[in-house]
Structure formats: structure tokens, C-alpha cells
Amino acid sequence: MRLNDMENYKVRKFKNKIAYLACLSCTLIATMPLFSILIEVIKNGFPALNIDFFIKPPGAVGEPGGGVANAIQGTLILIGLTSLIGIPVGVLSGIFLAEFGDNNFGRLVRLSNNILTQFPSIVIGIFVYLVVVVPLGSFSPIAGAISLSIIMIPIVARTTEEALKLVPNSIREASMALGVSRWRTIISIALVSAKDGVVTGILLSIARITGETAPLIMTILGSRWFFSGLNAPMDSLTLRIWRLALQPYEYAHQQGWGAALVLISLVLFFNVSARILTKSKYRRM
Amino acid sequence: MLGDKIFKYATAFVAASSILILTFMVLELFRNSMPVLSLKFIFGVNWNPVVGMEEYGVLPYILGTLVTSAIAIAVGVPISLGIAIYLSEMAPDFVRKPLSYIIELLAAVPSVIYGLWGMFVFRFWVKDFIEEPLSKYLGFIPIFQGQPFGLDIFTAGLVLAVMIIPTVSSVSREVLTAVPNTLREAAYSIGATKWEVIKLGVLSYAKSGIFGATILGLGRAVGETMAVSMVIGNAIGEAAIPTSLFKAGQTMASLIANEFNEADPISLHAKALIGVGLILFLFALAVNLIAQIMIWRSIKTRGGMVE
Numbered sequence: 001m002r003l004n005d006m007e008n009y010k011v012r013k014f015k016n017k018i019a020y021l022a023c024l025s026c027t028l029i030a031t032m033p034l035f036s037i038l039i040e041v042i043k044n045g046f047p048a049l050n051i052d053f054f055i056k057p058p059g060a061v062g063e064p065g066g067g068v069a070n071a072i073q074g075t076l077i078l079i080g081l082t083s084l085i086g087i088p089v090g091v092l093s094g095i096f097l098a099e100f101g102d103n104n105f106g107r108l109v110r111l112s113n114n115i116l117t118q119f120p121s122i123v124i125g126i127f128v129y130l131v132v133v134v135p136l137g138s139f140s141p142i143a144g145a146i147s148l149s150i151i152m153i154p155i156v157a158r159t160t161e162e163a164l165k166l167v168p169n170s171i172r173e174a175s176m177a178l179g180v181s182r183w184r185t186i187i188s189i190a191l192v193s194a195k196d197g198v199v200t201g202i203l204l205s206i207a208r209i210t211g212e213t214a215p216l217i218m219t220i221l222g223s224r225w226f227f228s229g230l231n232a233p234m235d236s237l238t239l240r241i242w243r244l245a246l247q248p249y250e251y252a253h254q255q256g257w258g259a260a261l262v263l264i265s266l267v268l269f270f271n272v273s274a275r276i277l278t279k280s281k282y283r284r285m
Numbered sequence: 286m287l288g289d290k291i292f293k294y295a296t297a298f299v300a301a302s303s304i305l306i307l308t309f310m311v312l313e314l315f316r317n318s319m320p321v322l323s324l325k326f327i328f329g330v331n332w333n334p335v336v337g338m339e340e341y342g343v344l345p346y347i348l349g350t351l352v353t354s355a356i357a358i359a360v361g362v363p364i365s366l367g368i369a370i371y372l373s374e375m376a377p378d379f380v381r382k383p384l385s386y387i388i389e390l391l392a393a394v395p396s397v398i399y400g401l402w403g404m405f406v407f408r409f410w411v412k413d414f415i416e417e418p419l420s421k422y423l424g425f426i427p428i429f430q431g432q433p434f435g436l437d438i439f440t441a442g443l444v445l446a447v448m449i450i451p452t453v454s455s456v457s458r459e460v461l462t463a464v465p466n467t468l469r470e471a472a473y474s475i476g477a478t479k480w481e482v483i484k485l486g487v488l489s490y491a492k493s494g495i496f497g498a499t500i501l502g503l504g505r506a507v508g509e510t511m512a513v514s515m516v517i518g519n520a521i522g523e524a525a526i527p528t529s530l531f532k533a534g535q536t537m538a539s540l541i542a543n544e545f546n547e548a549d550p551i552s553l554h555a556k557a558l559i560g561v562g563l564i565l566f567l568f569a570l571a572v573n574l575i576a577q578i579m580i581w582r583s584i585k586t587r588g589g590m591v592e
Contacts, residue, residue: 012478019480023375026367030454031387033447037394037402044405089299096296105297112303115573118501120508122538123569126545126562127310130317134550150306157300183292211395214510214538218545238397238511245401245515253405260398271393275386 041260048258058224058240064251068259070226071240074141075210075266077227078220078236081145082209086152087202091191093153094160094198099186101161113154124150125215133219139233144220148209155208159201163194200274207270211263213238237263311566318560321553326560332522334544334554341557343537343564345525349438350536350568352527353513354506356442357449361506362499364446365453372454373461374483385458392451400515403444408435408516411443416531431531434518438527438534441517445509449502456501460494460583461487497579504572507538508565514539537565 052067059066093113097106128147133139167190175185191198213236216222221233222243228234237259244256315322321341329342372385416433423429431437464487472486488495518533525535535543541558548554 012481016478016480019483020375023367023371026364027371027376027384027388030364030368030391030447030450031384033402033407034387034391034394036406037398040402040406041398089302092296093300093302096293096300100293100297101300106300108304109300111577112307114577115307115570116303118504118508118569118573118576120510120538120565120569122508122510122541123310123314123562123566126541126559127306127313129545130313130559131309154303157303181286182289184288186292207393211393211397213395213397214542217542221546238395241397241401242511242515245397245404256401260401263395264398267393267395268390271390 038264041257041264044254044257045259045261048254049261053255053258057226057235058244058255060224061247062249064249066255068237068240068255068262070223071235071237071259072262073227074220074223074235075237075263077141077234078144078148078216079206079210081141082148082152083202083206085145086149086156086205086209089149090153090156090202090205091160091198093157094164094201095186095191097157097161098164099190113157116150116154117158120214121147121151121212122214122217125218128215129218136231138231139219139221140231141220141227141234142230144216144234144236147215147219148212151212151215152205152209155205156198156201159204160194160198163197163201164190166197167193196277200277203270203274203277207267207274210270211238211267213242237266307570311563311570314559314563314566318556318563321557321560322563326557327564330523330526332525334548334552334557336552339553341553341560342522343561345520345522345527346535346537346540346561347564348527349517349525349534350507350538350565352438352530352534353442353445353517353536354503356439356530357445357506358499358503359446360443361446361449361502362453365450365498365502366457366495368450368454369457369461370483370487373458374487375479385455388451388454390451391447392455396448396509396511397515399444399448399512403440403512403516404436407444408440411435411440415439420531427528428530430529433531434533436516436518436533437531438517439530441513441534441536442530444512444516445506448509448512449505452505453498453502456498456580457491457495460491460498460580463494464490491583493579494583497576497583500572500576500579504569504576507572508569510538510542514542519543537561537568541565 052065054067055069056067057070058068093109097110101109124147128143132143132146171193172185172190175189176182216236216239220236222239223233223235241256241259241263244252244259326341326343328344329340330344331340331342333340368388372381376384412433412435416435416439419429420433468486468490469482472482477485513536517535517539519539520533520535527534541561545558548558
């Protein structure tokens with residue numbers, strides 16, 4: 001009997017070890033794609049970078065040379081326009097949810113925000129195509145920005161809400177005790193105290209929309225030229241990468257990797273800045 | 286006082302935008318795809334946009350979406366669960382933070398870059414190390430039939446698996462972290478090993494939350510477009526029915542991405558693609574609602590739990 005117990009104990013110890021190794025290898029396996037992607041993007045993308053790459057638009061299909069300058073420009077314009085719509089709407093929604101959202105309407109808003117954050121972005125693209133592109137009669141940066149802001153708003157709203165809820169009530173009460181109205185208190189006291197959290201959310205949402213492709217197919221369409229007005233098709237880095245990758249030419253693939261290097265640097269820049277900001281917030285606390 | 290009221294209603298009005306967007310989305314998709322909606326549309330297998338002999342059936346793409354998502358779940362969820370367990374229960378403090386950041390970064394990589402990597406790098410790994418051995422030794426099984434090529438349903442499913450890992454692992458980790466310590470202590474006190482503690486005390490308690498995380502991953506896999514459209518091989522019509530994992534397929538999302546710009550905006554073709562969008566919408570809505578309810582419920586019971 002004793003011996004059996006000992007055996008049993010060894011088996012259990014062994015199982016424990018196996019489980020540990022299994023969980024550890026899951027984690028390591030999952031990091032492999034990330035490293036592989038980073039290595040490949042740098043290895044294949046770096047040789048594509050030259051001056052033309054950053055100042056010229058792409059040549060005609062099948063014609064080597066040119067660059068992705070128009071796509072970089074398009075992505076930056078999209079980030080700007082989307083922020084113009086998405087940040088105010090997102091922050092105001094977040095304020096509503098944090099300050100007045102403790103009721104059924106607030107819960108419904110939160111639910112639809114959560115759904116929209118996880119929603120297939122291509123469906124958002126079709127929707128914006130139907131309500132913006134078709135009535136206006138052309139693909140446009142405006143339509144692209146509207147579709148991206150539908151993705152941005154729920155992210156900003158959620159982080160703003162969370163940041164505002166971390167602001168101690170005593171600060172709000174102090175302000176209101178001085179006779180400041182509620183809305184002034186929210187805007188100039190609570191929101192200012194929650195600034196870092198709000199900015200983190202904005203940066204994360206920008207990182208997310210910078211990498212979006214699907215809704216842009218049916219809103220800005222893509223183009224070989226530089227920005228030519230708010231009612232004309234425009235290019236973006238993501239669309240350019242897609243189109244380059246599907247071309248049968250070696251040089252196009254290389255340019256695609258180069259564009260991917262630029263895109264991933266942009267995305268990581270926003271992501272890491274957000275990260276640093278969160279860290280400094282915790283340090284102060 | 287008046288200022289406060291105006292402010293409150295103004296923010297409420299803005300916050301309502303997300304509800305309005307979802308409502309309008311379903312109405313617009315429905316209104317614009319009306320002419321093609323029928324049972325034949327959902328259960329048909331042919332897809333022919335040539336004017337005069339137009340025929341639209343979505344069944345192959347619905348199946349393609351289901352099969353790729355199923356592969357993603359089957360491969361991605363166990364790995365994510367392993368990660369969640371390792372990071373929340375086993376990892377020493379100094380690796381926990383950097384590792385969890387690396388996993389989170391997987392979510393930051395744009396979908397089109399996953400596609401690029403899938404097309405030019407991952408595809409060959411899958412073909413050489415998984416598909417060829419499988420087809421050589423298990424080729425008699427119908428789902429492994431066909432010449433491995435690397436741009437097929439299987440690769441698409443695996444890329445999706447990678448893409449859902451950050452979502453599923455981070456939500457599961459949150460769920461595991463929220464399991465009360467008393468449960469762990471109870472298991473330890475009767476002499477359980479660490480793994481037994483996790484199995485008996487932690488996982489059984491966190492089951493519904495993990496299920497919610499899985500459904501959330503399913504939602505992501507169903508709607509993922511760019512990466513899938515670049516590695517799935519883009520078959521059309523009857524050829525897209527997923528009879529084998531090693532053949533080109535098509536999902537609803539990738540079909541829309543591939544064909545939307547080719548369709549004449551007033552043609553039936555465009556309406557059919559919008560109809561596919563409507564089905565995808567309903568799919569995603571159902572999946573996300575279930576996930577939200579599951580997660581919300583597991584948080585609620587957690588809140589009401591006497592610790």
C-alpha cells in the first residue's frame with residue numbers, strides 16, 4: 001500500500017511537470033509568429049527603402065521603380081481626418097458612460113460599443129459605402145475616415161470611461177463645493193486628471209486604425225496618385241501592401257515588404273507610446 | 286443647472302451614435318440586398334456574376350467561414366489557454382510582463398501584414414512541415430486529400446489561429462486571475478500539486494469565462510478579412526465548397542474583399558455581395574452577443590460570490 005502511494009505520488013509529480021512544460025511551450029510557440037513577422041519584414045523590407053521609395057508614387061503595374069509616398073501620405077491624412085471625428089465623439093461618449101451611464105441606456109451603449117469593437121471591419125466598410133460613397137457619388141478620404149472612426153469611437157469611449165472612473169470622487173466634490181457647475185467640473189477637473197488614460201486610449205485606437213485595410217477597399221478605393229481632393233480616391237499603406245502583394249512581380253513584392261516595414265513601424269510607434277504613457281501613470285500612483 | 290442638463294443630453298446624444306450605427310447598418314444592408322435575398326441565395330452553391338446568367342449562392346462561403354474558424358478555434362484556443370495558465374499561474378514575475386506584452390503585440394500587427402507573411406513565409410512552413418507529411422501518410426482520409434499547395438483552407442485557419450491567440454489568451458487570463466485565491470488554497474491544503482490546483486480549483490471555476498473568451502475569438506475569426514483573402518486561394522462557386530482542407534476555399538469576408546471593386550454598383554452582383562455582408566453581420570452580431578453575455582455573466586457571479 002505504501003509503495004503504491006509513492007508510485008502514485010511520482011505519477012502526479014510527473015503530470016505536474018508535463019503540464020508546466022506544455023503551458024510554457026504554448027507561450028513560446030505563440031511568440032514565434034511575432035518574431036518571424038518582425039524578422040521577415042525587416043529582412044525583406046529594408047532593401048526596398050531608398051529615396052524614391054519615400055518621395056515618389058508607384059509606377060504603372062509591371063513597371064519597376066517608384067515608391068509608396070502617396071500611400072504614406074494617404075495613411076497620415078486618414079489618421080488626421082479620423083481623429084478629427086473619432087476623438088471628440090469617443091471622448092464625449094466616454095464621459096457620458098462614466099458620469100451618467102449607470103442606467104439601462106448606458107448599458108445598451110456599452111454593449112453596442114463592445115460589439116462594434118469586435119465587429120468585422122469589412123461590414124463597416126459596406127455600410128459606409130452605402131451611406132456615404134453612393135450618395136456622394138465617389139470614393140473619398142471622407143468616407144474612409146468615417147469608416148475608420150466607427151472603429152475608433154468605441155475604443156476611445158471605453159478607455160475614456162475607464163480613465164474617468166479612476167478619478168477619485170473627492171476631486172469632483174472639491175470642485176463642486178467651490179461652486180463650479182457639474183459639466184465644468186467634468187471637463188476641466190475630471191477629464192484633465194484622467195488625461196493620461198484618455199491619451200493612451202487615443203493612441204491605441206490610432207494604432208488599430210492605421211493597420212485597417214478591409215473598410216478602405218470600398219471607401220477610399222486606392223489610387224496611384226497623391227491626395228487630390230476630399231472627393232477623389234486616395235491610397236493608404238495597407239491598401240498598397242495588399243495590391244503589391246497580389247501582383248506577380250518580384251519587385252512589387254519587395255516594395256510591399258518595404259511598405260509593411262513603414263506600416264509596422266508606425267503601428268508600433270503608437271502602440272509603444274501608449275505603453276510608455278500607461279507605465280508613467282502607474283509610476284506616479 | 287441648465288448647462289448641466291444640456292451637457293448630459295449632448296453627451297447622451299453622442300453616445301447613442303454606436304447604437305444608431307448598428308441599427309442603420311442592419312437596415313441599410315437589408316434594404317440594399319433585398320433583390321437577391323431568398324432561400325436559394327443562402328443554400329445555393331453557384332456564383333456567376335455574368336449578366337444574363339446571374340446566379341448567386343452563398344453556401345460555399347458560409348461553409349468556408351465555418352471551417353476556417355473551426356480550425357482557428359481548435360488550434361488557437363488550447364494554445365491560448367496554455368498561455369493564460371502559464372502567465373497567470375506559473376510564470377515567475379520577471380518573465381510575466383515581457384511575455385504578456387509580446388503576446389499582446391500579436392494583436393497590434395495589422396491584418397494585411399499577417400496576409401503578406403502568410404503568403405510568402407508561413408505558407409511554405411505549412412506546406413513543407415504539416416501538409417505534405419499529412420497528405421503522404423493520411424492522404425486516404427477525405428479531408429487530407431488533394432495536392433498540398435500552401436494557399437488553402439488549412440493555412441487560412443492556422444493564420445486565423447495565430448490572430449485569435451491574443452484575444453482569447455488575454456480574456457482567459459483575466460478570467461483566471463479573477464478566480465478567488467481561497468479556491469487555490471483549498472486545493473493546496475488537501476495536498477494537490479500545482480497542476481491539480483489549476484485543474485480542480487481554477488479551470489472548473491473559470492469554465493464559463495473561458496467559453497466566453499472562445500466565442501470572442503470565434504467572432505474575430507469569422508470577420509477577419511485581409512489575411513484570409515491573401516492565403517485562402519480564393520476559389521469561387523462549387524469549387525469553394527470545403528471538401529478537403531488542402532484545397533483553395535473562400536470565406537464570406539474574403540469574397541467581399543476580392544469582388545467588391547469589380548462589381549458594378551447597380552448590378553445584382555453588388556447586391557449579392559451586400560447580401561453576403563448582411564449574413565456576415567448577423568453571424569458576427571449573434572457570436573458577439575453570446576460572448577458578451579457569457580463574459581458579463583461570469584463577472585456578475587464573481588461579484589456576487591462570497592469569498
